[in-house]
Amino acid sequence: MTASALHISAQHLPSQIQLNRAGNLKHFLTIEGLSCDHLTHILNVAESFLGEGGRILNLPLLEGHTVMNLFFEPSTRTRTTFEVAAQRLSANVLNIDIQRSSTSKGETLRDTLWNLRAMTADVFVVRHSASGAAHFMAQSVCPDVAIINAGDGRHAHPTQAMLDMLTIRRHAGKPFSELTVAIIGDIKHSRVARSDVQALQTLGAKEIRIIAPKTLQPAGFETFGVKVFENMDQGIAGCDVVISLRIQNERIASPLLSSPEEFYKLYGLTEARLKLANPNALVMHPGPMNRGVEIASSVADGNQSLILKQVNYGIAVRMAVLRLAMQGQLEERQLAEQETLG
Amino acid sequence: MIELQTLKKSDEIIQINEVRVLDPMQCTDEVRTVWLQQGHLRGQPTADESVSQTVDGQGQWLMPALVDLCARLREPGEQQHGTLKSEGQAARALGFLHLVTPPDTKPVLESGALLPGLRQKAYDDGGIYLHVIGALTKGLDGNQPANLAGLKQGKCIAVSNARHAFANNDVLLHTLEYAATLGLTVFFYPEDPILAQDGCVHDGFMAARQGLAGIPAIAETVALSTQLQLVEATGVRAHFSQLSCAASVELIAAAKARGLPVTADVAIHQLYLTDASIDGFNSAAHVRPPLRSEADRVGLRAGVASGVIDAICSHHEPLSATAKMMPFAETQAGISSFDAFMGLAVGLVREGLLSPLQLAGLISKQPAMIAGIDALWQGVGGWALIDPALDWVLTSSEIRSAGKNTPFLGTSLTGRVTAVFE
Numbered sequence: 001m002t003a004s005a006l007h008i009s010a011q012h013l014p015s016q017i018q019l020n021r022a023g024n025l026k027h028f029l030t031i032e033g034l035s036c037d038h039l040t041h042i043l044n045v046a047e048s049f050l051g052e053g054g055r056i057l058n059l060p061l062l063e064g065h066t067v068m069n070l071f072f073e074p075s076t077r078t079r080t081t082f083e084v085a086a087q088r089l090s091a092n093v094l095n096i097d098i099q100r101s102s103t104s105k106g107e108t109l110r111d112t113l114w115n116l117r118a119m120t121a122d123v124f125v126v127r128h129s130a131s132g133a134a135h136f137m138a139q140s141v142c143p144d145v146a147i148i149n150a151g152d153g154r155h156a157h158p159t160q161a162m163l164d165m166l167t168i169r170r171h172a173g174k175p176f177s178e179l180t181v182a183i184i185g186d187i188k189h190s191r192v193a194r195s196d197v198q199a200l201q202t203l204g205a206k207e208i209r210i211i212a213p214k215t216l217q218p219a220g221f222e223t224f225g226v227k228v229f230e231n232m233d234q235g236i237a238g239c240d241v242v243i244s245l246r247i248q249n250e251r252i253a254s255p256l257l258s259s260p261e262e263f264y265k266l267y268g269l270t271e272a273r274l275k276l277a278n279p280n281a282l283v284m285h286p287g288p289m290n291r292g293v294e295i296a297s298s299v300a301d302g303n304q305s306l307i308l309k310q311v312n313y314g315i316a317v318r319m320a321v322l323r324l325a326m327q328g329q330l331e332e333r334q335l336a337e338q339e340t341l342g
Numbered sequence: 343m344i345e346l347q348t349l350k351k352s353d354e355i356i357q358i359n360e361v362r363v364l365d366p367m368q369c370t371d372e373v374r375t376v377w378l379q380q381g382h383l384r385g386q387p388t389a390d391e392s393v394s395q396t397v398d399g400q401g402q403w404l405m406p407a408l409v410d411l412c413a414r415l416r417e418p419g420e421q422q423h424g425t426l427k428s429e430g431q432a433a434r435a436l437g438f439l440h441l442v443t444p445p446d447t448k449p450v451l452e453s454g455a456l457l458p459g460l461r462q463k464a465y466d467d468g469g470i471y472l473h474v475i476g477a478l479t480k481g482l483d484g485n486q487p488a489n490l491a492g493l494k495q496g497k498c499i500a501v502s503n504a505r506h507a508f509a510n511n512d513v514l515l516h517t518l519e520y521a522a523t524l525g526l527t528v529f530f531y532p533e534d535p536i537l538a539q540d541g542c543v544h545d546g547f548m549a550a551r552q553g554l555a556g557i558p559a560i561a562e563t564v565a566l567s568t569q570l571q572l573v574e575a576t577g578v579r580a581h582f583s584q585l586s587c588a589a590s591v592e593l594i595a596a597a598k599a600r601g602l603p604v605t606a607d608v609a610i611h612q613l614y615l616t617d618a619s620i621d622g623f624n625s626a627a628h629v630r631p632p633l634r635s636e637a638d639r640v641g642l643r644a645g646v647a648s649g650v651i652d653a654i655c656s657h658h659e660p661l662s663a664t665a666k667m668m669p670f671a672e673t674q675a676g677i678s679s680f681d682a683f684m685g686l687a688v689g690l691v692r693e694g695l696l697s698p699l700q701l702a703g704l705i706s707k708q709p710a711m712i713a714g715i716d717a718l719w720q721g722v723g724g725w726a727l728i729d730p731a732l733d734w735v736l737t738s739s740e741i742r743s744a745g746k747n748t749p750f751l752g753t754s755l756t757g758r759v760t761a762v763f764e
Contacts, residue, residue, distance in 0.1 A: 017622075032551075110667055130669035131553040132623035140667060153671070155553030191553055218550030219558075 017139050019328075021335050026328035027138040027147040028321045030156040031198035039202055043166050045320035046313070049088070054312050056084075061323050062091035065122040069095045070113075071150070072128040077287055077311065078150050078160075082125045085318035091123070109133075113141045121145055123326060131155035131191075144333075146325035148318075154189050159321055160286050161195035163314040165203060167306050168241055170313070171282055176200070180207040182229075182236055182277075184267060185245035185294050186216045192286045193245060197226055211235035211267065215256040232267050239277040243284045244269045244295045260293045269295045274304065282306055354394040355379050355387050356763055358727065361399025365406065366703035367720065376404065381723030381764035401731060402760065405702040407439035407724030409709040411607050411655040412583055414676070415441070415464070415472075419448025424660035424744040426460075429680070430468010432742035436680050437726035437759040438656070441470055442713050444529070445477040446504035452477035452488040454496025461497075471722065473499045473713055475529050478517055484508040487517045490524050499713045500581065502529035505630065515572055522578035527714065529581050530569050532590070533631065537561035542671045544586075544617040544632040552623065554671060557632055559587040566590050570597045573604060581712050582606040584657050586631035588641020595650045605712045606650065608642050609657035610686045611677055611749070615639070619749050623670040627749040629657075630675040646704065647695050653709040656683050660745020678745030681736060686750075688730045688757025698730075724764035730757045 018033070020026040025038065051057050067086040071079050079095070086093045096116065113124070123146040126134050131153030138147040151157040172179055181200055187193045187210050200208050208226045210217070222228050229235030236242060247263060257263055274281065283295075283305045291297045300307060356378045363383075364371050377384050377393070387393055413433065416424035433441055441464075445451035451460075457474050464472035476493030478501040480486050490501055501521055508514040521528050538561040543549045545556025566582065570593060573580045582594060585608050594606045611629065616636050619627035627633055645651040659676030666673045687705060690696045696704070710719040733756050738746045 108664070108668070128669065130671050132671070133669040135623050136667075136669045152669075153553050154555075188550075194551070194553060219545045219556060220547035221550050223547055224551070 017135065020332035022331055024328045024331060025321075025324045026332050027134075028158055028325050029134045029138055029147065029149045031158050031161055031195050031202060032156070034202060036202050036204065039162070039165065039199060042162055042317070042320050042324065043169060045324060046162070046166055046316040049316040049319045050313075054309070056088055056312070056315050056319075058088050058090070060090035062086065062089035062326060065091050065326060066120055067091045067093050067123040067125060067322065068116055068121045069093065069125045070098055070116070070127070071095075072098050072126070072133070073151070075127055075150070077314075078127065081311065081314045082148075082150060082318050085315050085322055088315070089319055089322060091322070110141050113137060117142050117145055122329070123148060123322060125150050127151045129153055144329065146329045148321055148325060151191055154191050154194070156195045157191040157286075158195050159314070159318055160192050161199040162321070163310055163317040164196055164243065164284060164286070165199050166313045166317055167284060167310050168282065171306055171309070172240060174240075176203040176205045179205050179240045180209065180238060181205055181241040181243065182209040182211055182239040183243045183245065184211040184232065184235070184269060186247055186251055187212045187221065187245070188216045188218045189248070189251065190245050196243060197224060201225060209235050209239065213257075213266070216251070232273060233276055236273055237276045239281055241282045241284065242269060242274065242277055246286065246288060247290055247294050260290070264293055267294065268292075269299050271296060271298055271302070274299055280304060284310060287311070353379065355384070355391060356395045356397065357393045358397045358399040358404060361402050361404045361727070362698065363404045364699050364702040366699060366707035367406070369699070371697070371699040378725060378763045381725070383725070397727070397761065399727065401729070403698055403728040403730055404725050405728065406706045407719065407726060407762070407764065408437045408705050409440040409442070409713065409715070409719060410438050410658065411442045411581075411653055411709045411712060412609070413438070413441040413443055413656055413658040413680075414660075415443060415468075416660060417447070418460075423662050423665065425467070426464045426472070427467035428744040429658070429660060430464055430470040430472075432680050434469045434762065435742055435759075436684065437728075437762055438680065439470055439722070439724045439762075439764065440473060440710065440713075440715060440719055442473045442475060442499060442709075444475050444502060444504045446482060446506065450477050450482050451475070451498075452480060452493070454489065454492035454494065454498065457493070457496035457498060471718065473715055475499060476501045478503045478521065478528060479508070479513070482506040485513060487520045490521060490526060494524055494526060498526075499715060500527040500529045502531070505531050505533060507535035511568065511572070514569075515576065518572050518576040518578045522576045527579045527581060529583055530566075531583050531631075532562050532565035532569055533557070534561045534565040537564060542628065542632070542675070543620050544634040546617055546635055548617040548620055552620070554620070559589060559634060559638065562587050562631060563589045563593060566593050570602065570604070573597075574600070574602055577603070579603040583655065584609045584612070584631055585642065585645070585651065586612055586634050586638060588638045591641050591645035591650050594645070598650065605652040606645075607653040607655045607709070607712070608646060608651050610654055610679060610683055611657070612642050613639065613646065613654070613690065614686055615749060620670070624749065625666045625668070625670050625673040626677070626747055626751065628666075628670060628673050628675050629659075629677045643695055646690070652704070653712060654687065654704045655709065656680055658743070660743045661747045663746065666747050676745070676747060677749065678741065678743045678747045680743050681741045682748060682750040682753070682755060684728060684759050685734070685736070685755025685757045688728065689755075691730065692756065722764070724762065726759050727761040727763070728757065729760045732756065732758045732760070734758055
């Protein structure tokens with residue numbers, strides 16, 4: 001047996017799929033495999049769309065292009081911000097009600113996408129319940145349409161991670177290399193946690209902590225280069241940023257947790273616990289929140305909370321990603337043509 | 343044992359010069375010139391007889407026809423993935439003349455009356471001897487024993503619930519008692535359905551990184567422990583197929599040490615691949631039981647070397663391209679294994695894990711004995727010529743199976759079946 005059989009999947013690595021031959025984004029599937037320069041560029045472009053006081057600018061950078069929002073899972077916040085982002089860039093925006101589409105008549109995902117592509121789609125914004133769905137589309141179905149992952153199963157939510165990073169960069173008052181960040185709650189089932197950890201690592205955060213009971217920790221997560229805490233008080237002590245995650249109802253009605261009350265008692269982000277973090281630590285949450293389960297109302301609405309800022313920055317980040325991926329696709333076509341001619 | 347109306351075999355005499363003959367029945371491993379006729383070794387032809395073909399066997403191995411303890415040929419019911427013809431012919435060309443197939447076809451193989459026709463079709467279409475494992479419970483629903491006496495009469499070689507769950511341990515206990523009463527061997531594919539839940543990959547670092555639901559190793563070992571205790575309680579003869587965990591090897595070793603009538607096999611890909619192969623949502627590596635950790639792979643190899651594991655199977659599961667063209671968790675599990683099998687098997691010898699004779703035993707004699715088909719296997723004969731030094735690349739066009747779903751696609755392999763004599 002040669003060594004090659006043990007390294008069979010190099011062709012599947014996400015970094016090789018989402019970058020064009022010049023090394024720029026042509027899809028945005030995951031944070032994994034992107035460099036610090038890539039992430040910093042996304043943040044810089046996002047900043048350029050923010051005017052004074054966080055006002056979002058209008059720029060016709062996607063004029064004449066069609067962005068299709070394909071949400072196979074329900075979403076309000078993410079879908080709306082993508083829609084607003086595409087409109088701010090003057091794109092034609094279509095929201096496809098996928099629940100009522102042909103997929104419910106047995107058409108395969110591949111056929112659905114091919115049909116939509118034939119309707120001159122330039123960008124697909126995709127949310128899907130299966131981990132790797134966006135990756136599958138970019139690799140095997142529509143490599144020439146920019147695929148933006150708006151959340152796939154438990155795998156990744158890269159635009160959420162980038163808006164979290166933009167929030168931290170704008171408000172922490174010090175560079176990532178000096179920040180200790182804690183992520184609290186259901187790490188096991190969270191695509192946000194995975195993408196946040198990868199983004200923080202890529203941007204060089206000093207220390208990343210996850211705080212969760214054993215039942216909500218993914219297997220082998222300590223090998224991700226994070227510090228794992230089961231005790232909330234110990235985990236939050238000395239943190240500069242605290243990211244609380246949503247506990248989904250179906251997790252509570254399972255052997256993973258006993259009750260919302262007990263979870264709040266052990267892992268709820270309360271004012272008392274927040275005092276254990278560094279003074280003026282940033283409080284973040286990807287939403288939607290369960291007040292009184294993972295976070296106290298007084299903390300969610302308190303002056304350390306940046307939760308609504310996150311939503312606002314989400315539009316700028318999504319504008320940046322739409323713009324960059326579309327640009328990357330056009331660049332790829334140009335380079336491919338040059339290669340063919342040359 | 344089987345009532346197949348076999349095709350008339352050629353009377354031609356084939357001479358193979360200076361070939362390394364690996365005969366696990368005689369426990370011999372020697373280089374010599376041999377003559378084959380009607381699938382059997384025979385003495386030197388007399389002056390009245392003529393050799394119709396002479397083959398240079400230098401550097402090659404000659405081993406008995408291979409016996410595979412798990413191959414899904416997809417017929418009946420899922421011919422979009424493969425047929426008795428496509429998979430039978432592929433198997434035959436690759437040295438497998440005897441294939442054992444589980445009962446989870448569509449419809450389920452639970453009627454003894456239908457088995458002779460299926461075997462005959464496998465022989466007529468594919469040229470292979472098909473050996474059927476009958477359903478242990480009706481419709482594999484895990485509630486009530488199937489008509490095991492009828493299945494026995496239809497000459498099933500064993501019974502099993504495939505990967506389907508039992509309603510509870512009481513049902514399992516009584517179906518095992520019933521199988522023991524009828525003297526039937528039970529094949530197990532141990533996996534606790536509750537612990538496995540909606541998992542699709544090994545519950546480890548790769549599952550966590552890719553956000554895929556995991557099947558923990560304990561899903562296999564908990565089921566295996568329970569099944570071993572029930573085997574001990576009922577005295578039924580049991581075979582545990584496609585082990586995937588190092589801890590399972592230890593449980594089997596302990597059971598054998600206690601004298602339980604148990605045997606075990608492992609799929610060839612489990613001896614090479616780990617869950618690292620699923621990186622980038624590589625659905626070609628989506629298989630059940632899942633590819634596990636490096637420690638498990640090493641433990642399974644140790645089990646093969648020590649003899650705790652009695653046989654190596656292909657666990658061949660061909661799938662159409664469409665079945666793998668979906669997001670990872672939604673793709674169908676399965677690896678098309680026939681074509682890479684010998685290249686991988688020979689690798690175990692080259693890496694020093696096994697002697698060539700031990701390998702021959704693990705893929706022919708021992709599985710034949712586990713399946714209880716050793717008399718037929720010896721009776722019909724058949725030998726495979728293998729070039730253990732032949733370098734080749736597994737490309738899609740090289741794959742004889744209808745299923746091109748293998749994580750080894752594009753891999754360089756050394757060792758290949760070059761001819762089959764029967």
